[in-house]
Amino acid sequence: MIKKCLFPVAGYGTRFLPATKAMPKEILPVLDKPLVQYGVEEAMQAGLTDIAFVTGRGKRAIEDHFDVSYELEHQIQGTGKEKMLEGIREVINTCTFSYTRQIQMRGLGHAILTGRTVIGDEPFGVVLADDLCFGEGSGVLDQMVKLFKQFRCSIVAVEEVPEDETHKYGVIAGEALSDSLFRVTDMVEKPAPGDAPSNLAIIGRYILTPDIFEVLEHTAPGKNGEIQITDALLQQAQDGCVIAYKFKGQRFDCGSVQGYVEATNFCFQRYLAGEQQIGGQSGLAN
Numbered sequence: 001m002i003k004k005c006l007f008p009v010a011g012y013g014t015r016f017l018p019a020t021k022a023m024p025k026e027i028l029p030v031l032d033k034p035l036v037q038y039g040v041e042e043a044m045q046a047g048l049t050d051i052a053f054v055t056g057r058g059k060r061a062i063e064d065h066f067d068v069s070y071e072l073e074h075q076i077q078g079t080g081k082e083k084m085l086e087g088i089r090e091v092i093n094t095c096t097f098s099y100t101r102q103i104q105m106r107g108l109g110h111a112i113l114t115g116r117t118v119i120g121d122e123p124f125g126v127v128l129a130d131d132l133c134f135g136e137g138s139g140v141l142d143q144m145v146k147l148f149k150q151f152r153c154s155i156v157a158v159e160e161v162p163e164d165e166t167h168k169y170g171v172i173a174g175e176a177l178s179d180s181l182f183r184v185t186d187m188v189e190k191p192a193p194g195d196a197p198s199n200l201a202i203i204g205r206y207i208l209t210p211d212i213f214e215v216l217e218h219t220a221p222g223k224n225g226e227i228q229i230t231d232a233l234l235q236q237a238q239d240g241c242v243i244a245y246k247f248k249g250q251r252f253d254c255g256s257v258q259g260y261v262e263a264t265n266f267c268f269q270r271y272l273a274g275e276q277q278i279g280g281q282s283g284l285a286n
């Protein structure tokens, strides 16, 4: 029922300079696969095969990654190296890719609003590819799509974070519907120490209903002068309903060096345990 997934990838990735000076952070590899491919595979597993990127200057490598490289393919044709491209070929053959550019970096909310032309009037997923997620049982986005079928409103994935880290996230307050589900009553973007309404932080996975675009059109710049998706979601929560979902699985903030190294170690352990493959296989069978 949900087919489209938006990947806002226009950000500068300043926390990862100088690596991100000439290369998008979404292309950073964890083991042998770029972050963005993990994200697209997660969307595919959830049945979201219309992939839409909100790109910016310097992000061409993402477009090239999800395209055929004729020279390279010709070069390795008939050799043992061909299998190194099997996983990405499967992704390219299964999904469609569209791109639109965010001209000015005016925040995540603005990036999502920029995606309106490619999403249109239907519910859609949002993946921030620098948040690398490994779901338990099924992918995090897949877990959220199942919930959407039940609630039919916007859903944000949340995780409990230590109190001294809440200032890095959008943080929710909510009425508990179960151990893992909350009806959102408040949302604060990057709260000052002591101002966080809970320790439930929003991570980079969302299901959004299309009325979010209308709300974003009228959302004034908030924290740091950026148009914040949390402000628009709070409006949706006040007008109707937004669900926060404590997902099953693990998430790594690969936009930071520490999170990236932790993700790499985690994946290498999975590889040693035979739970993740390298050598060009997609994660779809894992």
Ligand code: UTP
Pocket (backbone or CB within 6 Å): 008, 009, 010, 011, 012, 013, 014, 015, 016, 054, 102, 104, 105, 106, 107, 108, 110, 111, 128, 129, 130, 255
């Ligand atoms: P982040 O703040 O994590 O990403 O934005 P960033 O700005 O790239 O990284 P740092 O903080 O400077 O290191 C969250 C997501 O929103 C996208 C980013 O690409 C990232 O995936 N984003 C953010 C946009 O697409 N456009 C924006 O104007 C802002």
